[in-house]
Amino acid sequence: MSHPPVLVVRPAPSRPLGAFYRNLGLTMLATHLTAAGMEPVLADLTFDSYPVALECGARAAAFSLYIDDFAEGARLAGTAREAGLLSAVGGPHATLLGQDVVTAADAFAVAGVGDCLPEAMPVIAGLAAGRAPAGPVVVTSGDGRATMDALTPDYSVWPDDGRYFPVFPVEFSRGCRQHCPFCTDPVLRGGVAVDPVERTLGTLRTLAADHDPLWVRFVDSSLSSLGPDLDRLLDAMTAAGLPVQWSAYAYPHDIGAGLAARMARAGCRALFLGIESLAPGVRVGKHHAKDPGEIARAVDTLHQHGIFVHGNFIIGLPGETPDTVRQTLDGISRIGFDSVGGGPFYLTPGSTFERRPGKFGIRILDPAWRVRQHISFYDPAHEYFATATLTQPQMKTLAAEFRSQVETARLACWNLSDYALLCWLSxxxxxxxxxxxxxxxxxxxxxxxxxxxxxxxxxxxxxxxxxxxxxxxxxxxxxxxxxxxxxxx
Ligand code: B12
Ligand code: SF4
Incomplete structure (x- = not known):
C-alpha cells in the first residue's frame, strides 16, 4: 500500500466545548503523517464510531493527549491493541512524564516526548507497516529546546462539514520567557522559539482564503511576551489587511497603551490574562505581585481598545489562606474584568514548585503521584500534596467559595474564557x-x-x-x- 493509513484518535473530551474546536497537536501529527507518506484517518470519538474506525484497515493508531484525556486515551489504545493495532502517543502529558510515560500506560508501543514528530515518523511508519517493536520505544526531541515546527499546519484532517466552530489554533512561538513557579510550560520546552513572521502570516493567509472573517486562537504560552517579534507580526497582520479576529494568552505586565493599540489594530478581540492572585504574600512569581494596581491599569487600557478581558486565578498557591482569597476578591471588585475564572492549585510535574518543594513549604503525600496523576485527576478524594498553609481539600473548598463570591457579587461573568467567546462570535x-x-x-x-x-x-x-x-x-x-x-x- 503506498500510503498506509494511520488512525488519529481524539477521545471524547472531558469538557464538552473541546469537542467543537480543532486541536493543534493533532493537526501537526496529521501534517507530519501526510508529509511522511502515510494517510491520517481521523477518529474523533465525539462524532465517529471507534469500532468502525478500528476496521478502516489501519495497523497503527496515534494519540495526542493532555492530562484530562490521558487515561481514556490509554484505555482506547488497549482496545486498539485487542483489535490488532499498534499505538503511539505524544502531546503535553507524555512530554511532562518523560521516560515515565511507559510506566504510566503500557498500552502504547511508542511514546513521543517533546516536539519529536520528525523523529517519530519513521517509527510510526514501522507500526503502520505492522512491525511491532520488541518493547516500548520512547522517542525524544533532541535537547528539548524550543524549536518551531518545520512544516506549516495542514488543517484538512478535520472535516469541514460544520462539526467544528470555525476557530483555528495558530502558533507564533513555542516556550515561555516567564518562569512562574507553578507552571509547566517552561518545562515542556526550554527557551523560546519564534516563527518567522512571513510563515505565520502564510498560515493566516491560507486560512483566510477560505474563511472571512477568520477566527484564530493563538496557542502561544504568552503571546504578549514576545517583544519586537510580536510587534513585527502585528504590524504585518495589519498591513496585510487580513480579515482575522483573534484571542490569546497574555502576561499582564506586558500590557501598555502601545501594545494594546497594536493588538486591537491587528484584530485582537479578547485576551486571557493569568493573574493567579492579587494578595501580597502568595507565591505567584509574577511582576504584579509587587503592584496589583498594574492589573487595573492593564484592563482599563485593553477596554479602551475594545478588547474583552478574562482574568484567571489559582486558589491555593503557597502562602494562600482564607484571608488572601478575600484580598484577591477585594482586588477583583476594583478591576473591571469582563470574565473571571479559576480553580484550585495542582502541583504539576517538572514545575519549580515540584522540583524544590521544600523551599516553598510543599509536602508530597503520595510519592508516586506523577504516574498516577492522570487517574487521580477525576478523584476528588485523592490528596497528593499540601502547602504550609492549606490541604488540597481546603484549596478546593476555598476555590468553590471564590467562585460563589464572584457570581453572587456579580463581579464579572464566571469563566467566560476567550475560547468560548471566540466560538460564539464565530x-x-x-x-x-x-x-x-x-x-x-x-x-x-x-x-x-x-x-x-x-x-x-x-x-x-x-x-x-x-x-x-x-x-x-x-x-x-x-x-x-x-x-x-x-x-x-
Ligand atoms: C492552547 C492550550 C489550550 C487550549 C486549546 C487546547 C486544545 N486541545 O487545542 C484550551 C484553553 C482549550 C486548553 C484546555 C486545556 N488545557 Co491547555 N494548553 C494550551 C497550550 C497553551 C498550548 C497547546 C498547543 O496547542 N500547543 C501547540 C502544539 C503544537 O503543541 P503540542 O500539543 O504539545 O504538540 C507538540 C508535541 O507535544 C508533539 N506531539 C503532539 N502530539 C503528538 C503525538 C505523537 C504520536 C507524537 C509522537 C508527538 C506528538 O508534537 C507537537 C509539535 O509539533 C498548552 C501549553 C503549551 N504551551 O504547550 C496548555 C497545556 C497543554 N494545557 C494544559 C491543561 C491542563 C489543559 C486542560 C486539562 C485544562 C482543564 N483543566 O480543563 C484542558 C484540556 C483540553 C484538552 N484535552 O484538549 C496543560 C497540560 C498539562 C498536562 N499534564 O497535560 C498545559 C501544558 C498548560 C499548563 N502548563 O498547565 N489548553
Ligand atoms: S503561567 Fe503563563 S506566563 Fe507564567 S510561565 Fe506559564 S505560560 Fe508563561
Whole structure:
C-alpha cells in the first residue's frame, strides 16, 4: 500500500466545548503523517464510531493527549491493541512524564516526548507497516529546546462539514520567557522559539482564503511576551489587511497603551490574562505581585481598545489562606474584568514548585503521584500534596467559595474564557448578547439557550448532545437570533 493509513484518535473530551474546536497537536501529527507518506484517518470519538474506525484497515493508531484525556486515551489504545493495532502517543502529558510515560500506560508501543514528530515518523511508519517493536520505544526531541515546527499546519484532517466552530489554533512561538513557579510550560520546552513572521502570516493567509472573517486562537504560552517579534507580526497582520479576529494568552505586565493599540489594530478581540492572585504574600512569581494596581491599569487600557478581558486565578498557591482569597476578591471588585475564572492549585510535574518543594513549604503525600496523576485527576478524594498553609481539600473548598463570591457579587461573568467567546462570535453572535445570556438564571432560559450555554460554560456534567454534529448549527441559530435582539458590539 503506498500510503498506509494511520488512525488519529481524539477521545471524547472531558469538557464538552473541546469537542467543537480543532486541536493543534493533532493537526501537526496529521501534517507530519501526510508529509511522511502515510494517510491520517481521523477518529474523533465525539462524532465517529471507534469500532468502525478500528476496521478502516489501519495497523497503527496515534494519540495526542493532555492530562484530562490521558487515561481514556490509554484505555482506547488497549482496545486498539485487542483489535490488532499498534499505538503511539505524544502531546503535553507524555512530554511532562518523560521516560515515565511507559510506566504510566503500557498500552502504547511508542511514546513521543517533546516536539519529536520528525523523529517519530519513521517509527510510526514501522507500526503502520505492522512491525511491532520488541518493547516500548520512547522517542525524544533532541535537547528539548524550543524549536518551531518545520512544516506549516495542514488543517484538512478535520472535516469541514460544520462539526467544528470555525476557530483555528495558530502558533507564533513555542516556550515561555516567564518562569512562574507553578507552571509547566517552561518545562515542556526550554527557551523560546519564534516563527518567522512571513510563515505565520502564510498560515493566516491560507486560512483566510477560505474563511472571512477568520477566527484564530493563538496557542502561544504568552503571546504578549514576545517583544519586537510580536510587534513585527502585528504590524504585518495589519498591513496585510487580513480579515482575522483573534484571542490569546497574555502576561499582564506586558500590557501598555502601545501594545494594546497594536493588538486591537491587528484584530485582537479578547485576551486571557493569568493573574493567579492579587494578595501580597502568595507565591505567584509574577511582576504584579509587587503592584496589583498594574492589573487595573492593564484592563482599563485593553477596554479602551475594545478588547474583552478574562482574568484567571489559582486558589491555593503557597502562602494562600482564607484571608488572601478575600484580598484577591477585594482586588477583583476594583478591576473591571469582563470574565473571571479559576480553580484550585495542582502541583504539576517538572514545575519549580515540584522540583524544590521544600523551599516553598510543599509536602508530597503520595510519592508516586506523577504516574498516577492522570487517574487521580477525576478523584476528588485523592490528596497528593499540601502547602504550609492549606490541604488540597481546603484549596478546593476555598476555590468553590471564590467562585460563589464572584457570581453572587456579580463581579464579572464566571469563566467566560476567550475560547468560548471566540466560538460564539464565530457563530455570528455578539459579546453583549453572550455576556447577557451568561448572567441569565438557568430557569429563565429556553431549552436551546440552556443547551448552548451549558457547553460554552464548560459546566461539570454538561454533556455533548446526542446529535453532536448539529451543535454548532444550534449555536449559530441562537447567536444570530440574539444579535438581532441585543444590538451590536
Ligand atoms: C492552547 C492550550 C489550550 C487550549 C486549546 C487546547 C486544545 N486541545 O487545542 C484550551 C484553553 C482549550 C486548553 C484546555 C486545556 N488545557 Co491547555 N494548553 C494550551 C497550550 C497553551 C498550548 C497547546 C498547543 O496547542 N500547543 C501547540 C502544539 C503544537 O503543541 P503540542 O500539543 O504539545 O504538540 C507538540 C508535541 O507535544 C508533539 N506531539 C503532539 N502530539 C503528538 C503525538 C505523537 C504520536 C507524537 C509522537 C508527538 C506528538 O508534537 C507537537 C509539535 O509539533 C498548552 C501549553 C503549551 N504551551 O504547550 C496548555 C497545556 C497543554 N494545557 C494544559 C491543561 C491542563 C489543559 C486542560 C486539562 C485544562 C482543564 N483543566 O480543563 C484542558 C484540556 C483540553 C484538552 N484535552 O484538549 C496543560 C497540560 C498539562 C498536562 N499534564 O497535560 C498545559 C501544558 C498548560 C499548563 N502548563 O498547565 N489548553
Ligand atoms: S503561567 Fe503563563 S506566563 Fe507564567 S510561565 Fe506559564 S505560560 Fe508563561
Amino acid at each position: 457563530a455570528g453572535g455578539t459579546t453583549t448578547a453572550l455576556t447577557a445570556l451568561w448572567q441569565q438564571p438557568d430557569d429563565q432560559m429556553t431549552p436551546a439557550q440552556q443547551q448552548v450555554t451549558s457547553i460554552l460554560k464548560e459546566k461539570t456534567g454538561a454533556v455533548v448532545p446526542g446529535d453532536a454534529a448539529s451543535f454548532v448549527t444550534a449555536a449559530r441559530k441562537l447567536a444570530s437570533g440574539s444579535t438581532h435582539q441585543a444590538g451590536e458590539r
